[in-house]
Amino acid sequence: MTTEQINPSPPGEGKPLPAGLPHVAYVLLWYPLFTQPFIFREVEGLKEHLPLTVYSLYARNLRHCSTEMRAAADSVRTFGIKAAPLFALELLRQLLTHPLRLCRLFRRSMFRRWRSLETFGENLWAFGAGLYLGRQFREDGIDMIHAPWPRGAATAAWVAADIAGVPFSTSARGDNLEPADPDLADKLSAALFVRANNAADQARIEAFDRSQARGKVALVYNSLTLPPPAVDSTASRSGDCTRKTPRLEQGPVRLLALGRFDVTKGFDVLLTACGILRERGLNFSLTLAGGGGKVMGLGHLGAQLVKMRKDLGLEKQVDMPGLISHNELPRILDEHDIFVAPCVVHASGRRDGIPNTVIEALAYALPVISTTVNALPEVVRDRETGLAIPPGDPQALAEAVLRLAGHPEEARRMGRNGALLARDMFDPHTNNLRLAELFISWYAHWKKTCAA
Numbered sequence: 001m002t003t004e005q006i007n008p009s010p011p012g013e014g015k016p017l018p019a020g021l022p023h024v025a026y027v028l029l030w031y032p033l034f035t036q037p038f039i040f041r042e043v044e045g046l047k048e049h050l051p052l053t054v055y056s057l058y059a060r061n062l063r064h065c066s067t068e069m070r071a072a073a074d075s076v077r078t079f080g081i082k083a084a085p086l087f088a089l090e091l092l093r094q095l096l097t098h099p100l101r102l103c104r105l106f107r108r109s110m111f112r113r114w115r116s117l118e119t120f121g122e123n124l125w126a127f128g129a130g131l132y133l134g135r136q137f138r139e140d141g142i143d144m145i146h147a148p149w150p151r152g153a154a155t156a157a158w159v160a161a162d163i164a165g166v167p168f169s170t171s172a173r174g175d176n177l178e179p180a181d182p183d184l185a186d187k188l189s190a191a192l193f194v195r196a197n198n199a200a201d202q203a204r205i206e207a208f209d210r211s212q213a214r215g216k217v218a219l220v221y222n223s224l225t226l227p228p229p230a231v232d233s234t235a236s237r238s239g240d241c242t243r244k245t246p247r248l249e250q251g252p253v254r255l256l257a258l259g260r261f262d263v264t265k266g267f268d269v270l271l272t273a274c275g276i277l278r279e280r281g282l283n284f285s286l287t288l289a290g291g292g293g294k295v296m297g298l299g300h301l302g303a304q305l306v307k308m309r310k311d312l313g314l315e316k317q318v319d320m321p322g323l324i325s326h327n328e329l330p331r332i333l334d335e336h337d338i339f340v341a342p343c344v345v346h347a348s349g350r351r352d353g354i355p356n357t358v359i360e361a362l363a364y365a366l367p368v369i370s371t372t373v374n375a376l377p378e379v380v381r382d383r384e385t386g387l388a389i390p391p392g393d394p395q396a397l398a399e400a401v402l403r404l405a406g407h408p409e410e411a412r413r414m415g416r417n418g419a420l421l422a423r424d425m426f427d428p429h430t431n432n433l434r435l436a437e438l439f440i441s442w443y444a445h446w447k448k449t450c451a452a
Helices: 037-046 067-075 081-097 099-110 117-140 152-164 184-190 199-207 267-279 302-311 326-334 356-363 394-406 408-425 428-449
Strands: 024-028 052-056 144-147 168-171 194-196 217-219 253-258 284-289 338-341 368-371 386-389
Touching: 024 037, 024 117, 024 152, 037 052, 037 067, 037 428, 081 099, 081 117, 099 117, 099 152, 117 152, 144 152, 144 428, 152 168, 152 184, 168 184, 194 199, 199 217, 253 267, 253 326, 253 356, 253 394, 267 284, 267 302, 267 394, 326 356, 338 356, 338 394, 356 368, 356 408, 368 394, 386 394, 386 408, 394 408
Parallel strands: 024 052, 024 144, 144 168, 168 194, 194 217, 253 284, 253 338, 338 368, 368 386
Antiparallel strands: none
């Protein structure tokens, strides 16, 4: 089926969907979730091209969600702890009617050396949800299942697909591959296809373990998650985007860093660099916005970062406002001059792909200083859309800030280039259409080769 046959019209035109398209179930732990606006944009965009239903395994968590996210929550099939009796009843039903299959699924999915009790608990809940969803999907007319995350959500999709007799697919990203869950290789092998959202992770997924996913990893970049920024009235006809006023000449230089307070973000390196900037006499401020608790047994950094700010004497220069709603991001981005993403690779191997905050900063014409970790060079192209520096090097980070602060025209040029790159690489209509085509073509392939 061609692009034109799907539904090429941009969102909002409301054209009816053609008959014969696969009905796709999206399985997530939470939906919507304020830390995953790219998933929200993906889901809502796909609904323009495919019949799609979202199933959320955990109860609603709408804190810090945008107005648009909150409005979409009512269309989601949400479970949570109240669904436990339903899952238990389905477990009993499967035990009585298909005991051998149940034992096989349990051994396949749960007999693993899990890295933490939290991970085991997530997958155990997902296993029960998968048993229930397998029967529910048949009743709902689901043709294929997609798990945007390869951990608990993919466990539920894997189990449900086996029971419902339909294919499932999943996505994998930077921090899913190292350290990996013990069942990841089997999930990649069983999946109909695997979606990667950057080229670096595509190569890593294809090479993972014994290359079980080779030949079925498809690259589709995420979509922009924010409304278009204000465009200078003097912008060129080519769509060149710039902010309305030059800021770097006016001082102080306003730095911005956003993200979950996680070891891979390198925010401790950023604070050290800020100490160097103060010693070098730069008039600057930093907004370090984010939060989050314990992640995957690797600890949390919030309290440590606050202490570090105090120890370095940066309380006047560094503002830590906590988590910021997606509604506020356009204003926050427009109030700053340089975006900083000092990502690092943790000793465990965990790393980011392309943080969504970097994409948002590029879209708002902010020059970005980032490290060369994983997929970041795909968008932060050195001296073109920002400056690329080695990870874990506060001196190099400070020098990059000083360079942009001292060369405002160069900084603005990088910002304009970044806005154009973001517009082209992360266009929602193009990327969602590409993703819809993947579901359609892979489902047709499955119907032809495997369904019988």
